[in-house]
Amino acid sequence: NNETIQCIGCGATLQNQDSQKSGYLPASAYAKIEKAIENDEEVEVYCQRCFKLRHYNEIMPVQENADDFLRLLNHLLETDALVLNVIDLFDFQGSMISSLPRFVGDTPIIMIGNKIDLFPKNTNLRKVKDWVRQQANKWGIYPEEILLTSGKKQKNVDELIDLIKKKQQNRDIYVVGSTNVGKSTLINSIIKTLSGVEDLITTSRFPGTTLDKIEIPLDDGTSLIDTPGIIQKDQIAHILSPKDLKLIAPQKPIKPKVYQLNPGQTLFLSGLGRFDYVDGPGKQSFVVYASDDLYIHRTKTENADAFYDKHVGELLAPPQTEQLEQLKPLKGLSYHTKEKSDLLFGGLGWITVNDDVQVKTFSPGALGLGIRRAII
Ligand code: GDP
Structure with a gap:
């Protein structure tokens, strides 16, 4: 055919x-x-x-840079459009389309920090927004507005629609985001609110489920354009099996788990993250925000390398043994906190630490690591 x-x-x-x-x-x-x-x-x-x-x-x-996606983005430069850039608040680095700043030019951007439903109730949303803006700027994106949403739980979807109406000014709307940020779910949610139609676009837990470009005509003659989710190799999601992906990604609001650690102690977040309490004023509380199903193991830092080598893929899983080859080795970044801070593990969650402690965080290839002012 x-x-x-x-x-x-x-x-x-x-x-x-x-x-x-x-x-x-x-x-x-x-x-x-x-x-x-x-x-x-x-x-x-x-x-x-x-x-x-x-x-x-x-x-x-x-060879060619006629990648459909890039062509589509290129088109942005020539059209009068409004861009909605959807990012996963759990994995900012993994969410960013690094070529986006090149293509947006003067096109106005609304940045949508999605999956806010997973954050604890006492989250300071203003601090989350500040952090999103900082990160966006770091990537060369200067959003006109930032909105924290949940497509899945219909949080702030009405606000998003109001904002679109306010900013659209008869322009087409391009929704861009890398795979798995929840773009399809959010668009479905927008459409449902606008028209009452359910599940227009297929969603799934697995990255890369949006088919080509989908153009949805709106009442006023403009269109909402769902661009293909671009696969971001910085997303751990592309290496893990769907089952493990489900396990590491929190499915409901995360609950804090408190660990009392002395300097010289280490926490493993399954085999995908490692946190060392290097030095500081004695015993401290460290609050882990991650999926309930993520296995956390405490050990002495001096034994941590050997422990990891022995148990990764088994006790420390995911990753599974057969995925180890594709995964970069753990790489660490050191921090000395100046205020109460969250140490980020992209896709997994974060660990909140007090000020004036020295810590080191690790992930495969140091992907998704970072620090922000504590949001709780
Ligand atoms: P897309 O690839 O960006 O289109 O993402 P999908 O809409 O297919 O969603 C990817 C995964 O994220 C699925 O497992 C969804 O259930 C989940 N997801 C999408 N939106 C949300 C949300 O607002 N909150 C939470 N907690 N999960 C979401």
């Missing part, structure tokens, strides 16, 4: 002709997918590049 098949990762049209161009799949894999689609079987259709990205954390260069 003549229907084109799109990669659910990057939205490129699949082809088996040119391995240097976007959407390439080897002929054998391509044939399999065609057959499965004929038989109405469910398949995960990824181009080779996105597949490798998901499974081997490898970036394959694409």
Whole structure:
């Protein structure tokens, strides 16, 4: 048949002709997918590049920069548009599309910090917003407005719609975000509020489920354009299995867990994070904000390297043993806090520490690590 098949990762049209161009799949894999689609079987259709990205954390260069997504973004420069940039508050670094600043020019941006429903009730939302703005600026994005939302729990969706109406001024709206930030869920939620239609766009827990570009006509003649979620290799989500992904990503508001540590003690956040209390004024409380299902292990820092080597993939899992090869080794960053601070572990959560303590945080390749003023 003549229907084109799109990669659910990057939205490129699949082809088996040119391995240097976007959407390439080897002929054998391509044939399999065609057959499965004929038989109405469910398949995960990824181009080779996105597949490798998901499974081997490898970036394959694409010769042309005619990547559908980049073309779409390029289009922004020529159109009078309003951009909604959706980011996952749990994984700011993993959410950022690094090429976005190049494409937005003077296009106004509303930044949406999504999944706010996972934050504890006593979160200081103003501090969260300040942090989001700081991070955005660091990436070269200067949003006109920042809104904290939950598409899933319908938080601030009405406010978002009001804000869009106020800012839109007859422009088309481009919703951009990397995969898994909750973009589809949020758009569904917007549409539901606007029109009462449920689940227009398929959502799922797995990265890369938005198909190509989806254009939703609005009453006033403008459109809401859902761009394909771009796969961000800095998201740990692309290495872990869906099951583990579900395990590490909190599914309900996170509850604090307090650990009393002495200098020279270490916490492992499964095998994906490590926190050392290096030095400070004696015994301290450290408050871990992460999924209830995430295994946390306390040990002496002097034994931590050996402990990790021995137990990663088993006691310290995820990652699973077979994923270790694709995962960068743990890399650490040192901090000396000047105020009560949150030490961030992208995709996992954070650990709140008092001021004037020296700590070191680790993650695979130091991805997603950071610090912010405590928000609670
Ligand atoms: P997309 O790839 O950006 O379109 O993301 P999806 O809408 O498919 O959602 C990705 C994952 O995040 C799914 O597991 C969703 O259930 C979850 N998710 C989406 N929105 C929210 C939200 O507002 N809060 C929470 N806690 N999870 C969300």
